[in-house]
Amino acid sequence: MTDAVDPPKARRPNTRLEEVARAAGVSKSTVSRVINGEPYVSSKAREAVHQAIGKLGYSPNQAARTLAGSRANCIALVVSEQGSRVLADPFFAGVLRGVHAELAGKRVQLVLMMSKEGDEQDLVNYLCGGHVDGVLVISLHGQDPLPRTLADAGLPTVVGGRPLGAGGVPYVDSDNFNGAMEAARYLVSLGRKRIATIAGPRDMAVGMDRLSGWKRGLSQARLDTDLVAYGDFTPESGAVAMADLLKRAPDLDAVFVGADIMALGALQTLHAHGKRVPDDVAVVGFDDLMIASTAVPPLTTIRQDVEQLGRTMTWRLMAELAGEENLPPFLLLPTAMVTRSSA
Amino acid sequence: MTDAVDPPKARRPNTRLEEVARAAGVSKSTVSRVINGEPYVSSKAREAVHQAIGKLGYSPNQAARTLAGSRANCIALVVSEQGSRVLADPFFAGVLRGVHAELAGKRVQLVLMMSKEGDEQDLVNYLCGGHVDGVLVISLHGQDPLPRTLADAGLPTVVGGRPLGAGGVPYVDSDNFNGAMEAARYLVSLGRKRIATIAGPRDMAVGMDRLSGWKRGLSQARLDTDLVAYGDFTPESGAVAMADLLKRAPDLDAVFVGADIMALGALQTLHAHGKRVPDDVAVVGFDDLMIASTAVPPLTTIRQDVEQLGRTMTWRLMAELAGEENLPPFLLLPTAMVTRSSA
DNA sequence: GAACGTTCTGGGAGCGCTCCCAGGTTTTGC
DNA sequence: GCAAAACCTGGGAGCGCTCCCAGAACGTTC
Numbered sequence: 012m013t014d015a016v017d018p019p020k021a022r023r024p025n026t027r028l029e030e031v032a033r034a035a036g037v038s039k040s041t042v043s044r045v046i047n048g049e050p051y052v053s054s055k056a057r058e059a060v061h062q063a064i065g066k067l068g069y070s071p072n073q074a075a076r077t078l079a080g081s082r083a084n085c086i087a088l089v090v091s092e093q094g095s096r097v098l099a100d101p102f103f104a105g106v107l108r109g110v111h112a113e114l115a116g117k118r119v120q121l122v123l124m125m126s127k128e129g130d131e132q133d134l135v136n137y138l139c140g141g142h143v144d145g146v147l148v149i150s151l152h153g154q155d156p157l158p159r160t161l162a163d164a165g166l167p168t169v170v171g172g173r174p175l176g177a178g179g180v181p182y183v184d185s186d187n188f189n190g191a192m193e194a195a196r197y198l199v200s201l202g203r204k205r206i207a208t209i210a211g212p213r214d215m216a217v218g219m220d221r222l223s224g225w226k227r228g229l230s231q232a233r234l235d236t237d238l239v240a241y242g243d244f245t246p247e248s249g250a251v252a253m254a255d256l257l258k259r260a261p262d263l264d265a266v267f268v269g270a271d272i273m274a275l276g277a278l279q280t281l282h283a284h285g286k287r288v289p290d291d292v293a294v295v296g297f298d299d300l301m302i303a304s305t306a307v308p309p310l311t312t313i314r315q316d317v318e319q320l321g322r323t324m325t326w327r328l329m330a331e332l333a334g335e336e337n338l339p340p341f342l343l344l345p346t347a348m349v350t351r352s353s354a
Numbered sequence: 355m356t357d358a359v360d361p362p363k364a365r366r367p368n369t370r371l372e373e374v375a376r377a378a379g380v381s382k383s384t385v386s387r388v389i390n391g392e393p394y395v396s397s398k399a400r401e402a403v404h405q406a407i408g409k410l411g412y413s414p415n416q417a418a419r420t421l422a423g424s425r426a427n428c429i430a431l432v433v434s435e436q437g438s439r440v441l442a443d444p445f446f447a448g449v450l451r452g453v454h455a456e457l458a459g460k461r462v463q464l465v466l467m468m469s470k471e472g473d474e475q476d477l478v479n480y481l482c483g484g485h486v487d488g489v490l491v492i493s494l495h496g497q498d499p500l501p502r503t504l505a506d507a508g509l510p511t512v513v514g515g516r517p518l519g520a521g522g523v524p525y526v527d528s529d530n531f532n533g534a535m536e537a538a539r540y541l542v543s544l545g546r547k548r549i550a551t552i553a554g555p556r557d558m559a560v561g562m563d564r565l566s567g568w569k570r571g572l573s574q575a576r577l578d579t580d581l582v583a584y585g586d587f588t589p590e591s592g593a594v595a596m597a598d599l600l601k602r603a604p605d606l607d608a609v610f611v612g613a614d615i616m617a618l619g620a621l622q623t624l625h626a627h628g629k630r631v632p633d634d635v636a637v638v639g640f641d642d643l644m645i646a647s648t649a650v651p652p653l654t655t656i657r658q659d660v661e662q663l664g665r666t667m668t669w670r671l672m673a674e675l676a677g678e679e680n681l682p683p684f685l686l687l688p689t690a691m692v693t694r695s696s697a
Numbered sequence: 698g699a700a701c702g703t704t705c706t707g708g709g710a711g712c713g714c715t716c717c718c719a720g721g722t723t724t725t726g727c
Numbered sequence: 728g729c730a731a732a733a734c735c736t737g738g739g740a741g742c743g744c745t746c747c748c749a750g751a752a753c754g755t756t757c
Contacts, residue, residue, distance in 0.1 A: 025484055025713095037737085038737045039713095040716085041736065041737080043715060051733090051736085056736085068475075068479055070476075070480050070483040072484065072485070073483075073485050073714095074426070075715085077714090077742090078417040078713080078714070078742045078743065079716080079741080080742085101444070101447075104447050107466070120465050122428075122465050122466075123466055127458065136413040140368060246648045279650070302618075302645050305589045305622065306650075368743095370742095370743060371743065381706065382708090382745095383708080383745090384706065384707080387706095394703095394705055395704095395706090399705085399706085414743085414744075415744065418712090418742070419745075420712090421714085421743080421745090422711080423712085423744075423745050423746080
């Protein structure tokens with residue numbers, strides 16, 4: 012093998028800031044000021060620089076900016092691997108879209124990282140290594156110490172979804188409690204008397220908050236709150252939980268399912284047991300994923316705006332990076348009831 | 355407001371390569387060699403450096419590496435905004451998972467970019483600016499010139515899903531044609547005679563390839579291929595298309611829907627028209643999203659492994675970056691039929 | 698033992714930017 | 728009118744690394 016090819020590299024005839032400066036007839040410093048939108052640049056110089064940039068198709072070298080400056084112009088979105096699987100795709104994709112929407116126009120890149128089993132230390136090293144300015148963390152399970160660790164290391168961090176174990180780290184979440192309470196109240200208002208719930212896993216705040224809301228809604232109406240089953244945000248677990256509830260209380264006439272995905276499974280079980288929805292059993296879900304409207308029957312559910320969640324997390328983080336003070340320690344996003352046919 | 359707080363910055367007491375060198379009693383060069391796995395380092399020195407790195411919790415500054423070296427250790431995943439909406443979330447999330455899985459262990463970061471209306475030029479500037487070593491592009495509509503532009507600029511690029519307008523740019527795709535043909539043949543084997551299809555948009559290869567496969571499958575059985583309706587990968591469009599087909603051919607006894615998401619809508623329309631599935635009309639989808647198994651009835655469909663798609667794209671790109679030669683210009687991933695209740 | 702490899706090592710020039718400093722040119726204040 | 732402030736500009740050090748170059752230490756060969 013003669014391997015006579017020379018490596019097809021030949022990158023790098025990239026316009027540099029200096030060339031822009033020359034073309035605009037100003038100094039590097041001035042170009043830098045224009046790029047960074049600093050004051051104290053004459054409009055004439057600014058104009059000349061913009062022209063030169065346009066003509067040369069200049070794009071600043073991020074690596075150099077990061078190295079020289081103090082900012083990386085880059086934030087990380089960290090997803091716990093396990094979580095991304097469990098919380099399922101639509102949630103993640105929605106958040107991502109929101110993050111991106113909020114970042115649009117700002118010259119900030121998004122790097123995606125998934126935390127895996129063994130490499131937490133690597134992850135922390137990397138994140139705290141000045142490669143990113145701030146971190147967005149989603150999909151926390153249990154008492155994940157990651158946000159605390161990052162925050163303690165002085166890295167601005169915002170968590171998506173109330174973290175169970177990271178007191179003090181700012182977070183943004185949907186108002187799961189009130190959303191679930193509204194669902195419960197709605198079922199009560201329909202005249203349902205024997206109302207069950209399928210809750211999410213006990214080690215996730217989202218599951219527990221929705222469970223609490225449901226309980227509050229029922230107890231205010233002086234109804235029993237004993238019909239609780241647990242799932243893990245999969246259709247299968249919803250089906251199993253529903254079967255369990257049906258066995259424990261064949262007379263139940265409504266169920267609030269703490270996630271549309273699980274509601275799908277519950278619907279199948281109800282169907283298999285010959286229960287009509289909503290006539291025999293009313294079903295209310297949570298999330299309002301696309302599948303909610305296409306379920307049979309279309310699912311009445313509590314809508315949470317995951318895209319807004321992503322936006323808000325990003326806004327909160329960027330505000331902190333911009334040095335704003337007295338930012339709220341947490342933010343709760345409103346939910347909305349969407350009435351379809353299942354209840 | 356006295357604003358007496360001094361900005362809580364105080365980052366940067368980060369271990370630098372030089373400190374590692376001092377701790378290990380070697381030079382910067384040697385440390386660099388160890389980090390980059392170069393030969394010509396005595397095992398003694400290598401050992402000492404590893405120890406020092408471990409003790410100091412050193413993590414190399416990527417910005418500096420990128421600036422000094424020629425590689426950015428970073429690849430971009432570009433999604434056309436529109437596409438991400440249309441092709442819906444599960445596809446994207448699956449690909450992303452695959453990309454990440456393939457990247458695991460390699461010291462390569464993933465940055466995510468969405469191309470928007472006006473900012474294509476910005477995007478191209480940025481990508482060609484040496485900030486990334488290579489690009490993964492997904493969700494192309496029509497004759498998107500982006501891959502061509504990037505490839506012409508000498509940036510290694512791999513497209514996910516056969517691009518319609520970017521001849522010569524390497525791509526990875528599911529074998530949509532054969533998958534669709536298998537679906538058609540299956541319906542034929544069930545004894546169905548009047549088989550329709552709901553295809554994806556005409557400006558996306560994925561839609562056209564599946565349509566072609568369906569046509570081939572039917573014509574081999576000498577059946578008519580006139581019952582074609584088009585949707586846009588939304589449940590609503592599936593519902594509309596199904597209604598249209600039903601009007602044109604009330605006697606149709608099977609339909610191949612070019613995407614599970616549209617199949618959901620088709621199922622609703624069939625139900626509304628009093629058609630039993632699969633007794634009156636057999637339905638086969640494509641994709642095997644989670645919703646396929648939870649549909650009512652559970653959907654028979656052609657499974658494509660989007661995670662594998664992401665992995666393969668990444669593998670192909672990394673291979674190119676590693677200088678491998680004679681890489682295949684495109685790769686087709688097998689699909690698999692999943693038989694459930696709808697056909 | 699001189700001449701040549703082969704393996705290992707350190708020094709130091711930049712990569713392209715930001716940001717500090719020093720200095721020049723206006724405007725303002727009294 | 729003249730000092731002080733406000734505005735604008737350019738020069739240049741240095742961010743933390745890679746990579747080239749020169750050279751040391753060790754063979755191996757004639």
